[in-house]
Amino acid sequence: MAATAENRLRGIFTPNIVPLTSDAEINEPELRRYVDWLIDHGVHGLYPNGSTGEFTRFTVEERRRIIEIMADQTRGRVPILAGAAEANARETIKACEYYHTLGCRAVAIVSPFYYKLSPAGVYAYFKEIADNSPIDITLYNIPMFASPIDVPTVQRLAEECPRVIAIKDSSGDLPHMMRMIAAVRKLRPDFGFMTGWDAALMPMLLIGCDGGTNATSGVAPEITKKLYELTMAGKIDEARDLQYRLLPLFDTMLYSAEFPDGFRAALKLRGIEPGPSRQPKSAVQVDQLRQLSDQLQCLLAAEGFTKEPAAGCKVPPTVDADHVARIVQNVVGELRKRGIA
Template structure:
């Protein structure tokens, strides 16, 4: 099966799925959200990803989410549909369904729950790559699923024309450089997308084609602007924007259970995302309430919303070095616990 000639590039939004008061898909709000994201300039949409809480929806709901978004998008931007299911057979069924809906490609995470060897990861994707009717983007997120190493990416790129890209959410800059160095010589058409907002600018500078960035679902104006400035070589402006995006990203991803921080921020942008499907304890709900004021201050500094009642403390929008150190230490410790760092 030949791969499609158009290369994945730009900012693809891993969109939140608005839910109503019963916890069901809020179709009207999802359609409004899709229109807004496209109007704000994102290059594509990425439903059924981690930010979209794909594991918390049924198979039928995941299909419906893609069907709604494809219908509302009407070909205005390409759709990279999350198609990860529990096994190869069901994943291929998802590939077929999303191909019929007109999606540009699918993103498939490495097998999760079971920790697999590189050869097992290769065999999994090889089976999919040889039998899918739609282009496949590998999704590397080692904190949650079996990692996809560089030799595996190169081997799949060489052997499977339908495997056309990788979305890497490790945030590991040298790992991305090694992948690009290994794969570009044998597959010049292969795309490299970063899923780590905190390093979007440096990832673009080393040769990434774009990103699947959760911040673009809340502040698409900033994420798209950062992409444009970096590609234009306006480095000083891009660097300033990257640091501002970093502060907002850290607040949304670190200060409460993912992706509730992104839901809280989206509500401040005038949408009704509702609560996620994961039940929350009273302390978790309190964390979200505290975060909401912080996010309002950060968004008001960018001119998107008004300041909260009582205003914002001085220095609210500045990154705290102690917080950054704490976050880095926490991430390293979690990676060590998972056996992914020494």
């Protein structure tokens, strides 16, 4: 197949949560229902076994079973980008081989974690996998958890490895993404760039990204899909408004609980039963999640996805634009007096 822009991964690929039973086993019926729900709500692809899917908290056999269930339920309706990261290159190659037999579009592989490697080590790791994989590979850059993938390494892998077709970057670093696009796109027009940082989805799309692997799409796929479509259609004002509306929901789910518990709590409010996380919780954490649920319900109710909690929602204080303008003018005036502005 010729290397063209039409061949790229594009759109919103949902990094889905894995519903669990009360004894923390994979809840297959609910996972199947969740897959249908996501597809019915318009996501462009699915991304199981990612960070949102808590891949490190499942066994190798369970990770494979998750992909089996989702591939069977999807039945080719949307492409699957399967998380294939294992603890070493040999086991990751085995995962690539197996997910290829299930008909996945590609795999996503996080750079080596636990041991922080140099760029040379990161390159050697992905080169070994790419040379032995029967399925296309998406690099996964998440420097807060794993060895970072720098621009020269992405460029070198794109040049030398036809199987490496994209990168999913969850750093949220806009200049880093721009440098990668500038370095690679002229060499590989088929190479895709996906952002994993929901708070910057619109600006990432504007600088040339092809889509996102956004955890919020697993809870509110309507918002992320519409944000993608508005931005790609050049409806900038509408897209910007939606990006700002997405921000408090994303921030609350991400920062108000240990990841991805905030997303699990919000998903329950959408009618999907996520079950308990496999990560044990203290009594304090359980109580905090209970309080967070009401906060999330208010945010989801504001978008029309749920009803308000029984106690209602606090009305956010209104912003007096004239008052803000006066404050800004006073600050600038004071800075000018001091010779700073």
